[in-house]
Amino acid sequence: xxxxxxQVLRLFGPARPELGVTEAAELLDRPKSTVSRxxxxxxxxxxxxxxxxxxxxxxxxxxxxxGEVARASTSLQRVARPLLEALVDTTGETSNLVVLDGxxxxxxxxxxxxxxxxxxxxLGRRLPLHATAAGKSLLAWAPPETQARILCHPLPRLASRTxxxxxxxxxxxxxxxxxxxxxxxxxxxxxxxxxxxxxxxxRGEVVAAVTTSVPISRMTPDRWDVVIHEVTRTAxxxxxxxxxxxx
Amino acid sequence: xxxxxxQVLRLFGPARPELGVTEAAELLDRPKSTVSRxxxxxxxxxxxxxxxxxxxxxxxxxxxxxGEVARASTSLQRVARPLLEALVDTTGETSNLVVLDGxxxxxxxxxxxxxxxxxxxxLGRRLPLHATAAGKSLLAWAPPETQARILCHPLPRLASRTxxxxxxxxxxxxxxxxxxxxxxxxxxxxxxxxxxxxxxxxRGEVVAAVTTSVPISRMTPDRWDVVIHEVTRTAxxxxxxxxxxxx
DNA sequence: ACATTGAGTTTCATAATATGAAACGCAGTT
DNA sequence: AACTGCGTTTCATATTATGAAACTCAATGT
Numbered sequence: 001x002x003x004x005x006x007q008v009l010r011l012f013g014p015a016r017p018e019l020g021v022t023e024a025a026e027l028l029d030r031p032k033s034t035v036s037r038x039x040x041x042x043x044x045x046x047x048x049x050x051x052x053x054x055x056x057x058x059x060x061x062x063x064x065x066x067g068e069v070a071r072a073s074t075s076l077q078r079v080a081r082p083l084l085e086a087l088v089d090t091t092g093e094t095s096n097l098v099v100l101d102g103x104x105x106x107x108x109x110x111x112x113x114x115x116x117x118x119x120x121x122x123l124g125r126r127l128p129l130h131a132t133a134a135g136k137s138l139l140a141w142a143p144p145e146t147q148a149r150i151l152c153h154p155l156p157r158l159a160s161r162t163x164x165x166x167x168x169x170x171x172x173x174x175x176x177x178x179x180x181x182x183x184x185x186x187x188x189x190x191x192x193x194x195x196x197x198x199x200x201x202x203r204g205e206v207v208a209a210v211t212t213s214v215p216i217s218r219m220t221p222d223r224w225d226v227v228i229h230e231v232t233r234t235a236x237x238x239x240x241x242x243x244x245x246x247x
Numbered sequence: 248x249x250x251x252x253x254q255v256l257r258l259f260g261p262a263r264p265e266l267g268v269t270e271a272a273e274l275l276d277r278p279k280s281t282v283s284r285x286x287x288x289x290x291x292x293x294x295x296x297x298x299x300x301x302x303x304x305x306x307x308x309x310x311x312x313x314g315e316v317a318r319a320s321t322s323l324q325r326v327a328r329p330l331l332e333a334l335v336d337t338t339g340e341t342s343n344l345v346v347l348d349g350x351x352x353x354x355x356x357x358x359x360x361x362x363x364x365x366x367x368x369x370l371g372r373r374l375p376l377h378a379t380a381a382g383k384s385l386l387a388w389a390p391p392e393t394q395a396r397i398l399c400h401p402l403p404r405l406a407s408r409t410x411x412x413x414x415x416x417x418x419x420x421x422x423x424x425x426x427x428x429x430x431x432x433x434x435x436x437x438x439x440x441x442x443x444x445x446x447x448x449x450r451g452e453v454v455a456a457v458t459t460s461v462p463i464s465r466m467t468p469d470r471w472d473v474v475i476h477e478v479t480r481t482a483x484x485x486x487x488x489x490x491x492x493x494x
Numbered sequence: 495a496c497a498t499t500g501a502g503t504t505t506c507a508t509a510a511t512a513t514g515a516a517a518c519g520c521a522g523t524t
Numbered sequence: 525a526a527c528t529g530c531g532t533t534t535c536a537t538a539t540t541a542t543g544a545a546a547c548t549c550a551a552t553g554t
Contacts, residue, residue: 001248001511001541002288009313017320021502031543036502041249046348049321055502059317062348064324065355066256067314069371070306073264074296077311101293101309108312124316248512248540268531278514283531302531 004038005047009059010102014122018051018058076208077109079241080199084111087212087234091227094119095234096211098134098196100142101126103150105135105209119192119213127188130155130169131162133196134211136182140173141198141206147173161186181232182209183224185216193219195227197235200244207242210235251285252294256306257349261369265303323455324356326488327446331358334459334481338474341366342481343458345381345443347389348373350397352382352456366439366460374435377402377416378409380443381458383429387420388445388453394420408433428479429456430471432463440466442474444482447491454489457482 011019011027019027025035039057042048049060071077080097087095088111097109104126113119129135129150139147151166163169176182181197188194196211212231219227258266258274266274272282286304289295296307318324327344334342335358344356351373360366376382376397386394398413410416423429428444435441443458459478466474 002252002285002292002294005249005252006292006294012313012316012320014316014319017316022500032502033504033544034542036504037541038249040503045249045253047249047253058320059313061317061321061323061346061355062353063310064314064317064321065346065348065353065371066259066306067311067317068355069259069261069264070308070311070314072261072370073259073305074308074311076308099308099312101312106309106312108308108315124312124319269529279531280515280533281513283533284512287532 005042008035008038008042009047009063010126012059014125018054018056020056024057076199076242080109080208080210080238081111083234083238083241084109084210087111087210087230088113090230091212091214093212093214093218093227096134096213097199098127098138098209098211099207100129100138100146103129103146105129105132105138108208119194119215128156128158131158131184131188132211133182133184133194133213134209136169136172136176136184137196137198137209137211138206140176140182158188159186159190159192163187181228181235183228185219191216195224195231197232199235199242200239201242202244204244208238210238252289255282255285255289256294256310257373259306261372265298265301265305267303271304323446323489327356327455327457327485328358330481330485330488331356331457334358334457334477335360337477338459338461340459340461340465340474343381343460344446345374345385345456345458346454347376347385347393350376350393352376352379352385355455366441366462375403375405378405378431378435379458380429380431380441380460381456383416383419383423383431384443384445384456384458385453387423387429405435406433406437406439410434428475428482430475432466438463442471442478444479445486446482446489447486448489451491455485457485 007028011024021032021036021039024039025032028035039048043050043057046060046062048057050057084095084097092113092115094113095111096107098105099108107123107125110123127135129139139150151170155164155169157164163172181195183195185193192213193216194211194213196209198206199208199210201207210231212227254275258271268279268283268286271286272279275282286295290297290304293307293309295304297304331342331344339360339362341360342358343354345352346355354370354372357370374382376386386397398417402411402416404411410419428442430442432440439460440463441458441460443456445453446455446457448454457478459474
């Protein structure tokens with residue numbers, strides 16, 4: 001039942017701020033009666049708010065409050081924020097902190113570029129692991145069962161250069177592990193390029209990824225080098241703050 | 248089971264960022280074995296993070312991300328922020344947006360005073376309804392069963408002027424409803440004064456309270472008038488933004 | 495007025511899961 | 525070695541969840 005609560009919560013996002021019973025049931029591939037009861041129980045307990053006119057559900061303000069408690073009690077974002085801001089200063093582009101959540105990458109901190117033309121990172125947005133630099137960064141060091149689950153079937157194409165062949169992705173992950181960073185270009189969206197590097201904690205576990213996302217028109221060859229250098233340096237600095245010591 | 252998830256989540260707060268099995272079991276008045284399983288399930292499903300060294304649980308970053316989605320999809324805080332900031336400008340004091348969550352008032356938005364001596368509002372903090380201006384504001388228009396539940400027994404004393412007699416509180420709530428705002432002084436904390444007014448949505452339902460909290464040393468008689476005027480005006484403006492139309 | 499559609503809710507027999515007490519495992523202390 | 529305290533696992537029993545089908549209600553079309 002705990003799993004079902006989280007399954008429902010994860011249906012909501014910036015693109016889908018509210019939901020009805022029928023749509024939720026389709027998304028979850030569950031009978032309408034079951035999902036109706038789930039949503040009702042979650043509304044009753046305060047996870048969801050319900051518009052009395054439309055009957056649609058949305059995440060509740062109580063959940064927002066709990067989220068703030070979570071942020072305040074977690075050292076990762078508090079420590080990351082100034083480093084991400086510095087990264088925006090040096091690259092001129094939007095920087096993100098991304099974590100692995102199930103089989104998706106989730107933006108948990110976003111510092112936006114000051115340029116009028118920028119990639120707009122969205123807090124809370126869930127991104128496919130195979131088509132994003134951050135996703136590859138996280139997947140490269142994810143538990144073997146997570147990697148196996150992603151690599152056991154062809155992957156959805158999202159843009160012209162999405163890696164859809166599991167073998168190609170596996171080789172890409174080998175490159176990520178060898179270089180210590182990941183890149184993506186026209187894989188999630190046609191005009192989006194990104195560089196990402198893993199963040200390690202005091203045990204050496206990869207717990208997040210630092211990413212810079214760039215409109216692809218600005219990514220000249222020498223620009224790639226600058227961004228890669230700055231992202232990997234930021235990830236390294238953040239790792240140090242979290243107690244990571246290189247061997 | 249949904250209820251249990253929320254019960255556990257609500258144990259965490261700024262004063263209690265992490266918890267072990269035994270302490271959680273005591274707080275919940277449940278057998279250790281049950282709570283151990285709850286926490287393990289919630290960790291597995293992503294609600295809680297667990298420090299591998301200490302074994303203690305804390306709210307997860309996934310929950311923080313969900314909280315951000317909740318905030319972004321809710322019109323209340325997006326609309327309230329600029330008005331709360333203006334309120335800080337006019338009063339010089341910390342302003343808060345507070346919602347009713349079960350039998351407690353919860354800070355869901357805080358804009359801090361720029362003075363070095365200020366009341367420090369804490370996001371996510373849960374406050375007793377009977378001892379806070381915001382709590383009284385929310386309680387005065389809460390469903391009858393909520394009011395009955397709070398007013399059916401003596402209330403805990405927290406400071407020298409806490410209202411502990413249910414009848415006295417009921418009369419105070421009548422005053423709140425008559426004046427359209429609530430005040431509190433030395434009721435939650437000895438040196439804390441506050442003014443609060445209800446926020447209504449398009450249906451006329453009270454959905455939140457706007458509050459200004461002030462170190463009591465700054466609350467001279469004419470100061471009360473200024474703060475009351477600004478708080479009620481802000482609550483009224485926010486209500487209008489939410490579609491409220493006075494009869 | 496009646497029938498249809500579609501959203502969400504409720505009922506009921508059955509299946510699945512949760513529960514608390516007790517035992518267990520482990521690390522630290524005496 | 526024994527004890528303490530934390531967290532986990534086992535097991536008999538209790539409790540709750542589930543899916544299919546029926547139901548309710550509002551809106552729409554004939």
